[in-house]
C-alpha cells in the first residue's frame with residue numbers, strides 16, 4: 001500500500017515542504033503539494049529526484065573501527081575492550097565491522113583517556129548543518145558539558161558566519177528579516193553574490209515570477225553573468241573582491257543625493273552622522289572610481305541607478321556566499337545593512353534583508369549554539385572556543401588530539417586540504433557520524449553509520465527562520481546522530497537522559513527560550529505544512545525588527561568599513577590590466593556540497609560527474625589544452641576539463657567543488673574574512689598548468 005508522508009527536503013536552505021510516496025518502506029517518489037507554503041508546488045531536481053541515497057548499497061549501515069586504531073591502542077585498552085576487540089570481524093583490509101555497543105564504549109574510553117592526558121581543551125567538535133536541531137544541540141552540549149571543552153564549530157564557518165557577524169553587529173540578529181513571499185510584496189530586489197537559480201532555485205522562482213510580472217524590479221550583481229541576470233533590469237558584473245567597494249558606492253550616491261529616510265534614521269538608528277561623513281570622505285566610495293577599472297567602467301553608470309531605485313522603492317536585498325566568502329565578508333554584510341537602515345528598507349512588509357543560507361539547517365545549527373562564541377539562543381558561552389581554522393592549527397601544534405565530526409566533510413569542503421590532512425594525522429582519535437564513507441569518514445578511527453534526514457524525526461530551520469518538524473519517510477534501525485552522542489555520554493557521565501528526539505527538543509526549548517520556547521512538537525505538528533518562523537511564542541514571527549532592533553538598546557547601528565584596495569581591482573586600477581587568472585568557486589544545481597547524497601542518484605550523477613572549469617571564450621588562445629590543472633602556493637588540483645563560455649569575463653574562471661577527485665579545495669589557503677575566518681573562496685589568483693593528452697599527473 002502506498003502512503004503519502006509530508007516532510008522537508010534534506011538539501012538546501014530554502015527548506016521546501018515535500019511529500020513522499022512510500023511503499024513497503026521504500027520511497028517511490030517525492031513531490032510537492034500544489035499549495036506548498038515554501039515549495040509553491042515545485043521542487044528542484046535535487047529535491048524531486050535526489051532520494052536514491054536512502055537505499056544506496058554504499059550507505060554505512062554499521063559502526064566501523066579502523067584496524068590500525070585497534071593495533072595502536074590495544075595495549076592500553078581496558079581488559080574488557082581488549083577481549084571484545086579480539087572478536088571483531090574484518091570488513092576489508094582497513095576496517096573492522098563493530099558492534100554499536102562496543103564502538104560507543106571504545107569511543108568513550110578513548111575520549112576519557114585523551115581528556116585525562118591532554119586536558120579538556122584537547123577536544124574539538126564540528127557539526128554539520130545537514131543534521132537536525134536536536135543533534136546539533138546535543139553536540140554542543142556534549143562538547144561543552146561532557147568534554148568540558150569550548151571548541152565547537154559548524155560548517156557555517158565556510159559559509160554564512162559573516163552574515164551572522166555583520167547583522168548581529170548592526171541590528172542584533174543574524175537572520176533573514178522577512179518571509180520568502182515578501183518577494184511578492186516588494187518593489188525592488190537587489191541580488192548580490194547569490195547564484196540563486198542554482199543554489200536556491202525555489203526562491204529564484206519567486207524572483208523570476210515577480211520580475212516577469214513586473215511587480216518588482218530585479219537587479220543582479222555578480223562576478224559573471226548568471227541565469228538570474230536574464231530577468232534583471234540591470235545586471236552588474238563586478239570585479240572579484242569588490243563587493244564592499246560596490247556597496248559603499250551605492251551608499252555614497254544615496255548620501256550625496258539626500259535620498260535617505262530622515263525619519264527612520266532619527267527614530268530607529270544611531271551613529272548615522274559619523275557613518276555618512278566616513279563614506280563621503282572615502283576615496284574609493286565615489287562610483288566614478290569604477291571608470292578607472294578597464295572592463296568594468298559601466299558600473300559607474302549602473303550604481304547611481306541602483307542607488308536611486310533602491311532608496312525610492314520598497315526594497316529587499318538578497319545575498320549568498322559571493323558576499324561572505326571574502327576577506328571583507330562581514331564588512332560587506334554590514335554595508336548591506338547600512339543601506340537598509342538609511343533608507344528604512346527593513347522591518348516592513350516587502351522591505352528587508354535575506355542572507356540565503358546554504359544547507360537545510362545552517363540557521364538551526366547556529367541557533368543551537370554550535371558556534372565557538374555562541375551558546376543556544378546566541379547566549380554567551382562560559383568560554384569562547386576555537387573556530388575551525390584555529391582548531392586545525394591547534395591539531396598541528398598537538399593541542400587538539402580528539403575530534404568528533406557530525407555530518408560535515410571537513411576533508412573535502414574546507415580550504416587548504418594539504419594542511420588539513422597533516423593536521424588530521426596528528427589526532428589520536430577521530431570519530432565521524434555519517435551516511436557514506438566521505439573523505440573525513442575514510443580518515444576516521446571510528447565511524448558510526450546514522451539515520452538520514454528521511455529516516456528520522458527532527459526540527460530543521462530554513463533560510464527564513466521557518467521551523468519544520470520532519471518525520472520519517474522510511475524506517476531503519478540505525479541510530480540518530482543525537483543517540484550516538486547520548487550513548488557515548490552515558491558511558492562517560494550519564495547526564496543525557498533523553499529517550500526521543502522530542503525529549504531533546506524539550507531541553508532546547510528550555511535553553512533557547514527566546515526563539516523556541518513556544519515551539520512544542522505538538523504545535524509544530526499542527527503547522528507541519530506551513531512551518532513556523534522564530535521567535536515562536538504563542539504565535540510565530542514572519543517579520544523581524546518591526547518596532548525595534550535586537551541590539552541591547554533596540555537601535556540599529558551604522559558601521560562604516562572602508563574598502564581596502566587589493567587583488568584584481570588593484571591591478572586594474574594601478575596597472576590597467578594583468579596577465580593572471582582569478583578563480584571563483586560555487587555550487588551548481590545538480591549537486592549538493594560534497595555530493596555524497598546527490599551522487600547516489602544516477603539521474604543526477606549522469607548530468608554532472610565531474611567539476612568543470614568555466615573560462616572566457618576570449619581566453620581560448622591562452623588555454624590551449626582540453627584539461628588544465630590549477631596551482632597556487634598551497635597545492636594543485638587534479639586535471640579539470642575546461643569549457644569556454646561567454647558568461648565569464650576574460651582572465652576569470654569558475655569551478656564547482658562538488659567532486660573530491662577534482663581536489664579544488666587543495667589550492668585555497670588560510671586567507672579569510674577578518675572577523676569570522678570564513679575562507680576566501682571567491683577570489684584566488686591561480687597558475688594554469690596545461691595537461692596534454694596521455695600526460696601522467
Ligand code: SF4
Nearest residue numbers: 009011012016044047
Ligand atoms: S530548492 Fe532546495 S529545498 Fe527546495 S527542493 Fe531544491 S534543494 Fe530542496
